[in-house]
Amino acid sequence: xxxxxxxxxxxxxxxxxxxxxxxxxxxxxxxxxxxxxxxxxxxxxxxxxxxxxxxxxxxxxxxxxxxxxxxxxxxxxxxxxxxxxxxxxxxxxxxxxxxxxxxxxxxxxxxxxxxxxxxxxxxxxxxxxxxxxxxxxxxxxxxxxxxxxxxxxxxxxxxxxxxxxxxxxxxxxxxxxxxxxxxxxxxxxxxxxxxxxxxxxxxxxxxxxxxxxxxxxxxxxxxxxxxxxxxxxxxxxxxxxxxxxxxxxxxxxxxxxxxxxxxxxxxxxxxxxxxxxxxxxxxxxxxxxxxxxxxx
Numbered sequence: 001x002x003x004x005x006x007x008x009x010x011x012x013x014x015x016x017x018x019x020x021x022x023x024x025x026x027x028x029x030x031x032x033x034x035x036x037x038x039x040x041x042x043x044x045x046x047x048x049x050x051x052x053x054x055x056x057x058x059x060x061x062x063x064x065x066x067x068x069x070x071x072x073x074x075x076x077x078x079x080x081x082x083x084x085x086x087x088x089x090x091x092x093x094x095x096x097x098x099x100x101x102x103x104x105x106x107x108x109x110x111x112x113x114x115x116x117x118x119x120x121x122x123x124x125x126x127x128x129x130x131x132x133x134x135x136x137x138x139x140x141x142x143x144x145x146x147x148x149x150x151x152x153x154x155x156x157x158x159x160x161x162x163x164x165x166x167x168x169x170x171x172x173x174x175x176x177x178x179x180x181x182x183x184x185x186x187x188x189x190x191x192x193x194x195x196x197x198x199x200x201x202x203x204x205x206x207x208x209x210x211x212x213x214x215x216x217x218x219x220x221x222x223x224x225x226x227x228x229x230x231x232x233x234x235x236x237x238x239x240x241x242x243x244x245x246x247x248x249x250x251x252x253x254x255x256x257x258x259x260x261x262x263x264x265x266x267x268x269x270x271x272x273x274x275x276x277x278x279x280x281x282x283x284x285x286x287x288x289x290x291x292x293x294x295x296x
Contacts, residue, residue, distance in 0.1 A: 027055040027291055030123045032116065032130040032147050034106065034139035035068055036061040036081040036098055037210045040088050042129060042175035045193025045200040045245065046272050049294055051093035052196070058095040058123050061085065062116075062143045067103045069209055070218045077209070078103075084207045091203035106139045108146050114160050117150040121163045125170045127291055129274065132174040134182060147172065151279035171291060172280035176248065176273045187273035189288045190255040193245060197270045200245075201238055211237050245270040259288075259295045 029050055033039030039059040047057045064078040072080075082098045089096035099115065106112070120128055128151075133144040153159045154166045176185050193200065205211060212223040212233055223233050249256065249271040256265035276283065289295055 027126050027293070028124050029055065029127040029129065030058045030060060030120060030125045032060045032062055032119075032128070032143055034062055034131065034137060034143040035103060036065040036085040037068075037207050037215075038131070038140070038143075039096075040085055040204060040207065042131075042272075043092070043094070044204065044272060045196045045270065046191045046292075046294075047094050048092045048196045048200055048203075049191065049193065053293060056095070056123075057092075058097065059085070059089060060096070060119060061098040062112075062146070063101045063103045063106050063139055064098055065103045068216045070214065070216060071220065080209055081207075084209060087206045088203045091199065091206065104139060106142045108142045108149065112146050113149050113153065116146045117153045117160050118163045120150055120154050120170065121160070121166055124166065127173060128170045128280070129173045129175060132177055132179070132185065132275070134179050135177065136179070144174075148277065148279055151277065169281040171283045171287070172277035173274040174277055176252075176275070185273075186275050187252045187255045188276045189259065189292055190248070190252040190271050190273040191292055191294055192249070192256065192260065192264075192268040193270045193272060194268060197242065197245065201241055204241055205234065205238060211241075242270070245272065248272055258285075259292075 027050065029047070031039040031043045031047070033042060039061060043057065043059055047059070050057050065081040066075065066078040067073050068081065069077050078098075085096050085098065097119075101112070128147060130147040131140040131144040133141055133148065135141050135144065151169070151172050155169050157165045159165075174185070176187065179185070208223070209215065212230075214222045223230060246269060249268045252271055252273040253265055253268075255273060256268050256271055259265075260268070283291065
């Protein structure tokens with residue numbers, strides 16, 4: 001009987017301590033990418049748009065990226081990539097964190113599930129964004145699984161009881177990708193990023209080890225020391241990134257029209273889209289308009 005009473009007391013205490021939705025009117029968004037560049041690509045312009053409105057965005061790299069380069073690895077590479085994404089975050093106006101898990105070795109363990117759950121709770125997130133679970137890279141897949149596994153646990157009081165559970169489950173979203181099996185990406189919301197595309201590209205180009213030097217599958221010829229050759233490479237990369245977000249506008253024009261109307265959607269040049277995960281809170285169209293306050 002004493003044990004039952006003690007458990008009930010602990011349960012009521014945990015409920016009372018639950019992290020309540022923020023009362024300051026700010027939306028709190030957390031992106032989880034597998035490596036120090038994935039959340040940056042996925043957040044890109046929309047993160048800057050949220051930040052410009054005073055909302056709070058955090059980008060998390062679940063691994064430290066320490067094998068993601070053709071010519072260097074280990075601690076020096078992890079430090080370099082961390083510095084790169086810290087500068088990207090500064091330019092976007094957001095927060096970033098790189099977890100100390102080896103690149104290529106991420107597993108969906110209980111310890112890692114606890115880590116992800118704590119991060120979502122600590123940020124008191126309204127929106128959580130990550131990869132889809134069908135992806136070419138094991139770190140991407142397992143990042144998605146870990147975030148999905150946290151979609152229920154963030155509200156369970158006695159899981160990670162050192163951090164208060166969330167009083168309301170966040171909306172969980174996936175970033176877009178090209179993979180078709182077992183099911184293709186299905187956009188539920190799309191955001192025009194024309195107004196921030198230039199500073200967004202400027203920010204992403206800071207990730208020299210990945211963008212200019214080619215990351216794990218690059219080579220020394222991609223970004224030579226010759227200034228003219230480097231300038232050509234930089235322009236090539238910038239154009240490629242711009243086309244990536246331009247394809248988003250073309251592919252998801254119908255979803256843009258749903259939120260902006262046909263006339264405005266037809267004029268959008270660059271966009272990012274997101275798919276609602278079936279775990280977590282299921283938002284209505286009105287909820288999405290509140291969480292993505294860009295459609296006036």
